[in-house]
Amino acid sequence: MRVVVSGGGTGGHIYPAMSLIKEIKRKHADAEILYIGTETGLEADIVPREGIPFETIRISGFKRKLSLENVKTVTRFIMGTQRAKKLIKQFKPDVVIGTGGYVCGPVVYAAAKLKIPTVIHEQNSVPGLTNKFLSRYVDRVAICFDEAKSFFPEKKVVFTGNPRASDVLNIDREAGRSSLGLNPTKRTVLIVGGSRGARPINDAFSSVLDKWAKQNYQVVYVTGAVHYDAVMEKVKAVDQSPNIIIKPFIHNMPDVLGAVDLIVARAGATTLAEITALGLPSILIPSPYVTNNHQEKNALSLKTNGAAIVRKEQEMNGQTLLDDIDHVFNGNEKWQTMHEAALKLGVPKASENVYNALVDVIQKGES
Numbered sequence: 369m370r371v372v373v374s375g376g377g378t379g380g381h382i383y384p385a386m387s388l389i390k391e392i393k394r395k396h397a398d399a400e401i402l403y404i405g406t407e408t409g410l411e412a413d414i415v416p417r418e419g420i421p422f423e424t425i426r427i428s429g430f431k432r433k434l435s436l437e438n439v440k441t442v443t444r445f446i447m448g449t450q451r452a453k454k455l456i457k458q459f460k461p462d463v464v465i466g467t468g469g470y471v472c473g474p475v476v477y478a479a480a481k482l483k484i485p486t487v488i489h490e491q492n493s494v495p496g497l498t499n500k501f502l503s504r505y506v507d508r509v510a511i512c513f514d515e516a517k518s519f520f521p522e523k524k525v526v527f528t529g530n531p532r533a534s535d536v537l538n539i540d541r542e543a544g545r546s547s548l549g550l551n552p553t554k555r556t557v558l559i560v561g562g563s564r565g566a567r568p569i570n571d572a573f574s575s576v577l578d579k580w581a582k583q584n585y586q587v588v589y590v591t592g593a594v595h596y597d598a599v600m601e602k603v604k605a606v607d608q609s610p611n612i613i614i615k616p617f618i619h620n621m622p623d624v625l626g627a628v629d630l631i632v633a634r635a636g637a638t639t640l641a642e643i644t645a646l647g648l649p650s651i652l653i654p655s656p657y658v659t660n661n662h663q664e665k666n667a668l669s670l671k672t673n674g675a676a677i678v679r680k681e682q683e684m685n686g687q688t689l690l691d692d693i694d695h696v697f698n699g700n701e702k703w704q705t706m707h708e709a710a711l712k713l714g715v716p717k718a719s720e721n722v723y724n725a726l727v728d729v730i731q732k733g734e735s
């Protein structure tokens with residue numbers, strides 16, 4: 369089986385692709401994969417690290433208002449499509465899948481024009497511009513929230529879930545614990561602002577640095593690589609507590625998720641797929657800076673089912689973080705109820721479902 373995979377920019381688009389690649393290799397040990405991304409997205413770090421052949425194209429996203437940048441974007445799209453066509457013709461894939469981010473635009477479009485079977489994977493409840501555009505040309509649209517269905521041509525849609533949900537179930541809790549030096553006798557909360565970090569959450573966390581030390585749980589705090597130095601400056605100014613472990617980024621996130629008891633996070637769809645698969649209770653602070661406020665819609669679908677507490681960014685500060693965590697850990701049966709509600713929303717077979725969608729379009733020789 370020969371598969372071109374493309375998805376980029378942030379972890380939420382890349383990790384589902386990586387989990388799918390694992391599933392393909394589990395089913396076909398001799399499968400050949402080519403990942404097409406950009407030089408500037410997180411994929412340029414994450415994909416080669418896993419030893420997967422990686423090629424890049426240059427691309428940028430459309431601005432919502434008219435601008436000179438958009439003219440450049442169109443030019444890059446055309447050039448990106450030409451380069452993608454060249455790479456695809458050389459590699460000769462059986463199928464091409466895009467998992468979101470601007471880079472998928474030219475890659476999946478090029479594949480469709482070359483009559484190669486194509487699939488896109490939409491992680492969110494409200495799709496991004498690239499996937500909406502591509503849905504006209506592809507053979508299948510794999511979705512993770514029922515709410516996303518209405519944005520796509522009905523006949524192409526298949527509900528699969530997010531492959532990262534399957535991947536996080538193959539975890540080594542002990543490895544997660546020891547990789548961070550966690551105290552096994554204490555409960556742990558992980559605070560993470562999405563794959564690139566989130567300054568407002570960092571600020572809230574830093575504003576109560578002295579208080580974290582006094583809690584009866586331990587904290588793993590992930591700043592996001594670009595914010596690490598700024599957060600550490602503040603941390604150095606106070607006594608660093610053994611109760612807090614601070615990291616710029618976590619590369620073994622599935623193991624770490626398995627080792628913690630509660631997560632405070634943005635509401636990126638891939639994170640939500642992971643935590644529901646594991647039944648991890650969550651406090652979600654949706655990013656208000658994303659297209660159509662889609663993170664809030666992602667988060668509400670967990671809140672409505674009792675799996676998460678949702679806190680708007682404008683209403684969040686250091687004290688609310690402490691209070692919300694306290695509420696879950698010390699509220700009457702709160703943790704257990706949220707755990708059970710989260711588990712009900714998980715889609716553990718997602719990797720297999722997306723794999724089946726690929727096989728289906730190959731067998732039908734669509735396009």
Ligand SMILES: CC(=O)N[C@H]1[C@@H](OP(=O)(O)OP(=O)(O)OC[C@H]2O[C@@H](n3ccc(=O)[nH]c3=O)[C@H](O)[C@@H]2O)O[C@H](CO)[C@@H](O)[C@@H]1O
Binds near residue numbers: 640
């Ligand atoms: C700003 C933005 O546009 N964000 C979008 C992006 O988010 P973002 O990339 O932040 O998305 P997610 O929260 O969905 O996924 C983050 C992924 O990175 C992993 N991780 C994170 C931190 C870390 O230190 N280590 C690590 O491995 C997480 O486990 C997860 O697999 O894609 C998501 C999925 O389409 C969207 O829902 C988000 O709205």
